[in-house]
Amino acid sequence: MLIKRSDGLILPSDITPRAVFESRRGFIKQLAVGGAASAGLIDMASREAFAQGLNPKLAAKLNPAYSALDKQSAYKDATSYNNFYEFGTDKSDPAQYAGTLKPRPWTVSIEGEVKKPMTLDLDALLKLAPLEERVYRLRCVEGWSMVIPWVGYSFSEIIKKVEPTGNAKYVEFISLADKKQMPGVGSRVLNWPYVEGLRIDEANHPLALLTLGMYGETLPNQNGAPVRMVLPWKYGFKSAKSIVKIRFVKEQPRTAWNQAAPAEYGFYSNVNPEVDHPRWSQASERRIGEDGFLARKRKTLMFNGYSDVASMYSGMDLKKFF
Ligand code: MTE
DSSP: OOOOOTTSOOOHHHHSOHHHHHHTHHHHHTSOOOSOOOTTTSOHHHHHHHHTTOOOBOOOEEOGGGOOOSOOOOHHHHTTSOOOGGGOSSTTHHHHHGGGOOOSSOEEEEEESBSSOEEEEHHHHHHSSOOEEEEEEEEOTTSEEEEEEEEEEETHHHHHHHOBOTTOOEEEEEEOOOTTTOGGGGSSSSOSSOEEEEEHHHHHSTTOEEEEEETTEEOOGGGTSSOEEEOTTBOGGGSOOSEEEEEEESSOOOOHHHHHOTTTSOSSOBOOTTSOBTTBOOSEEEETTTSOTTSOOEEOOGGGGOGGGGGGGTTOOTTTOO
């Protein structure tokens, strides 16, 4: 089914996953990608990209200071092996079903303990700070990892804009929960919406990335379009996808996975090879696309190798605050 967007553009990722629409290039090329390009983001090259079945390009400068040198995961793996329970619990479900998510138009409301609450649309978010490419390792709590070139900027840029009050001790990230767009939201697997949270100093750490793209393109739906967090020193579930609301709050947020299974998923969830999940070891991991099922797993590093963050937790018992 083709979805005609309010701005007149037909975004291939609105329709089908990339693999499917790539095979339909010939057909899609014939579609007139009509309507005015919105607010400068969607330039002629991007419209051509739509016509070729790609996500719109996002220009970003590599930030080597915050980029891992590990071999990057293949785009195909990063976009077909996902966790996004709003679209189902199988790794292949998000790529298969997230075509119904409409990432445009989109707004994120920023509220709570801030002097300047605001609602930002996607173009405002894209223009808020210079976009950087950062190659981050992402380690899932389930024991697999990937290395992805994300596009975005430090979340601290948002913090600067909204000016938190002295009461803002935590930040809560709330994902879209729309049954019409997200078939998994009807399930009872989690309490919807998906909620995640950080302590304010964690949210202010330069590694915390407000993410709008990957591999030089806007985010594919299955990876959390159009805007998500990426927190490379924490287990992947801390990095909420498809965010619609950000709240600065006094109390520690009640996060989705912590509510579902408090003994298994703590609030902090820093990658820690010394603290096992109650049902499995966290000492090693399998890099998707590199380590086959029979290969020896690689060692998991404390804070996923991002040792810069350690000072935020000095004096804390990380077995207790897992
Ligand atoms: N965000 C939402 N809204 N819903 C989810 O199910 N899954 C999390 C996280 N963010 C999830 C989410 C988990 S468990 C992981 S490992 C990462 O997204 C996966 O991100 P990726 O699919 O882009 O690799």
